Amino acid sequence: MSPETLPLHAPLPPLGESQRATVDAAIAAHQSCEGPLLPILHAVQEALGYVPPACLPRIAHALNLSRAEVHGVVSFYHHFRSTPPGRQVLALCRAEACQSVGARALETHIRSRWGIDFGETSADGAVTLEAVYCLGNCACGPSAFIDGKLVGRLTPERIDALLASRERP
Amino acid sequence: MSVTVYVPRDASAVSVGADEVASAIAREAARRGESIRLRRNGSRGLAWLEPLVEVETPQGRLAYGPVATADVPALFDAGFLSGAAHTLALGPVDAIPALRRQQRVTAARLGQDEGDNLAAYVATGGYAGLRRALAMSPVDVVAEVTGSGLRGRGGAAFPTGIKWKTCAEAAGTQKYIVANADEGDSGTFADRLLMEGDPYSLIEGMTIAAYAVGASRGYIYLRIEYPHAQQMLLSALAHARAAGWLGPSIGGTDFGFELEVRMAAGAYVCGEETALLESLEGKRGQVRFKPPLPAHVGLFGKPTVVNNVVTLATVPWILANGATAYRELGTGNSRGTALLQLAGNIRHGGLYEVPFGMSLRELLYDIGGGTLSGRPIRAVQIGGPLGAYLAEKHFDTALDYESLAANGGLLGHGGIVVFDDSVDMAEQARFAMEFCAAESCGKCTPCRIGSVRGMEVIDRLRAGDVAQETLLRDLCDTLLNGSLCALGGMTPYPVLSALDHFPDDFRRTETSR
Numbered sequence: 001m002s003p004e005t006l007p008l009h010a011p012l013p014p015l016g017e018s019q020r021a022t023v024d025a026a027i028a029a030h031q032s033c034e035g036p037l038l039p040i041l042h043a044v045q046e047a048l049g050y051v052p053p054a055c056l057p058r059i060a061h062a063l064n065l066s067r068a069e070v071h072g073v074v075s076f077y078h079h080f081r082s083t084p085p086g087r088q089v090l091a092l093c094r095a096e097a098c099q100s101v102g103a104r105a106l107e108t109h110i111r112s113r114w115g116i117d118f119g120e121t122s123a124d125g126a127v128t129l130e131a132v133y134c135l136g137n138c139a140c141g142p143s144a145f146i147d148g149k150l151v152g153r154l155t156p157e158r159i160d161a162l163l164a165s166r167e168r169p
Numbered sequence: 170m171s172v173t174v175y176v177p178r179d180a181s182a183v184s185v186g187a188d189e190v191a192s193a194i195a196r197e198a199a200r201r202g203e204s205i206r207l208r209r210n211g212s213r214g215l216a217w218l219e220p221l222v223e224v225e226t227p228q229g230r231l232a233y234g235p236v237a238t239a240d241v242p243a244l245f246d247a248g249f250l251s252g253a254a255h256t257l258a259l260g261p262v263d264a265i266p267a268l269r270r271q272q273r274v275t276a277a278r279l280g281q282d283e284g285d286n287l288a289a290y291v292a293t294g295g296y297a298g299l300r301r302a303l304a305m306s307p308v309d310v311v312a313e314v315t316g317s318g319l320r321g322r323g324g325a326a327f328p329t330g331i332k333w334k335t336c337a338e339a340a341g342t343q344k345y346i347v348a349n350a351d352e353g354d355s356g357t358f359a360d361r362l363l364m365e366g367d368p369y370s371l372i373e374g375m376t377i378a379a380y381a382v383g384a385s386r387g388y389i390y391l392r393i394e395y396p397h398a399q400q401m402l403l404s405a406l407a408h409a410r411a412a413g414w415l416g417p418s419i420g421g422t423d424f425g426f427e428l429e430v431r432m433a434a435g436a437y438v439c440g441e442e443t444a445l446l447e448s449l450e451g452k453r454g455q456v457r458f459k460p461p462l463p464a465h466v467g468l469f470g471k472p473t474v475v476n477n478v479v480t481l482a483t484v485p486w487i488l489a490n491g492a493t494a495y496r497e498l499g500t501g502n503s504r505g506t507a508l509l510q511l512a513g514n515i516r517h518g519g520l521y522e523v524p525f526g527m528s529l530r531e532l533l534y535d536i537g538g539g540t541l542s543g544r545p546i547r548a549v550q551i552g553g554p555l556g557a558y559l560a561e562k563h564f565d566t567a568l569d570y571e572s573l574a575a576n577g578g579l580l581g582h583g584g585i586v587v588f589d590d591s592v593d594m595a596e597q598a599r600f601a602m603e604f605c606a607a608e609s610c611g612k613c614t615p616c617r618i619g620s621v622r623g624m625e626v627i628d629r630l631r632a633g634d635v636a637q638e639t640l641l642r643d644l645c646d647t648l649l650n651g652s653l654c655a656l657g658g659m660t661p662y663p664v665l666s667a668l669d670h671f672p673d674d675f676r677r678t679e680t681s682r
Binding site: 033034035036037038039041042063069072073076077078079080095096097098099100101131132133134135136137138139140141143145148150151152153 | 180181183184185216217219352353354355356357358360361386393394395396397429431432433434435436437448449450451452453454469510511512513514515518519541542550554584586587588589592597600604607608610
């Protein structure tokens with residue numbers, strides 16, 4: 001779910017104790033640097049897998065920003081997620097160099113094999129599909145990040161094998 | 170005596186199994202009781218040969234590639250540790266034709282050693298440029314860079330020396346150097362190769378720039394898609410700091426410079442320098458109106474030089490070898506070398522550093538070896554997702570700024586993406602609009618709305634409504650002339666070039682497709 005689709009009137013799911021500690025640690029680690037907001041958001045997403053909307057007021061307060069300003073930043077950048085991802089994240093490159101060696105066929109394969117489009121998580125929570133535009137691996141494409149690991153020269157079979165080999169029981 | 174074996178740790182090599190190959194070599198050597206020293210070098214940029222394994226022998230470094238894990242036992246059987254023949258043997262690495270015909274200046278060190286090996290960097294002439302710069306006045310350093318004819322390699326091709334001079338002459342005690350390492354164009358990876366294979370050249374270049382303009386702090390704004398480069402830069406920065414090449418008093422002078430890596434968050438528009446600065450400040454990456462120029466009012470409102478990675482990484486060579494030596498390479502107003510990146514559907518994809526002026530045909534066929542699929546080349550996109558598509562009739566164009574511009578193209582960051590004859594150019598034109606819609610920062614109407622309308626118009630055109638072509642051209646004209654930055658302003662390049670050079674693809678109806 002993208003941040004835009006969160007109903008504005010709904011109360012935010014509260015931060016758990018450990019999430020709050022994580023957010024506070026991220027704030028403490030980066031608050032004193034120049035332009036601290038992105039480093040804080042990166043630290044939160046790295047630790048939690050996403051940026052819980054409920055942590056935005058906390059970050060906003062610490063940086064003397066409005067909650068709207070922080071929300072505006074989180075929602076602007078493709079990298080930040082506002083909901084937890086599936087157990088695996090497949091970030092497939094959609095840029096031209098990968099298209100020229102079959103990336104579009106990979107998109108079709110994933111749509112039919114996993115029943116998900118970009119920005120969606122499969123019903124069983126196994127896989128989240130994300131779009132990325134260029135991983136800098138343009139001469140070894142098509143490319144993707146699978147759980148943060150860069151893989152090149154992809155085929156539909158290789159994607160299936162990589163996802164299967166990483167799926168936890 | 171142990172034999173040194175090199176297996177690249179570059180992201181591309183790793184993406185096609187270099188880590189597994191390195192482990193397999195270590196395991197196999199242990200099993201056979203062979204003593205080896207495994208080193209993880211950067212990539213030479215010969216992507217189709219990755220993982221490219223090299224063995225140090227009395228005859229020099231001999232190459233084998235592309236090596237798969239399954240090949241490892243056979244390589245040992247054949248005696249590759251002493252350089253023996255094998256079907257994957259490529260001979261001395263320096264004699265590989267794709268390397269021999271290049272003229273490596275900025276990329277000279279790529280693949281030779283571990284990227285963060287500071288001793289190797291210094292032993293191969295590293296920090297000679299900074300040493301010479303520190304013995305000169307800042308004004309003379311700026312003059313040296315101006316005299317070299319170096320133009321920004323990020324795409325805009327603005328003369329680097331003039332940018333530095335503007336910042337140097339700006340009032341203010343706090344100034345910044347920012348490396349634009351948000352290499353987001355499809356088909357480009359020169360910045361990444363440099364940051365992973367020779368990060369000190371960027372660090373040294375930024376330090377020289379800081380000395381020249383009077384900056385005390387610098388940031389490398391690195392795209393989040395480059396985690397390998399991040400690791401390498403962090404390691405190199407720590408080594409440089411420990412050795413006194415960064416910090417309060419560099420080279421025993423009273424010049425101090427602090428440098429930090431900052432991660433982007435997946436917004437293409439942040440490659441535009443003012444959007445990049447907004448992002449570094451912790452805001453949405455929206456483009457600023459110019460003027461004021463960043464050289465006057467940049468990061469946190471202070472005078473700032475924003476240069477691309479290749480530009481900055483070239484500066485140490487210019488300072489070490491002199492402006493004239495650099496100027497003598499190249500042609501016309503395109504001085505020095507071009508780091509061309511050949512990608513997509515091409516047999517020999519990779520990085521090629523050549524003096525400006527090589528023809529596109531020579532690069533595609535003589536060097537690139539034609540398509541990977543074996544089918545004819547139909548279209549070539551130069552300069553990233555906002556670059557024009559060129560057709561067969563343009564292949565004799567010389568690869569320099571002016572010649573490409575004369576053919577409606579642009580060199581951009583030097584990325585060249587090849588498509589075979591299975592490509593649907595109307596689909597590619599639509600994708601350009603889709604990409605612009607996804608990546609627009611939203612500040613200006615032509616880009617934000619025009620890109621969405623552009624997709625709709627192309628859909629109607631492809632559905633058979635030929636009158637939509639006039640509307641599409643009108644819309645492109647609005648984007649071209651009315652957008653605030655290059656994202657909206659250049660999206661018409663791929664669209665119009667596809668329409669001009671491949672009109673039939675837009676006139677087929679859905680049924681004939």
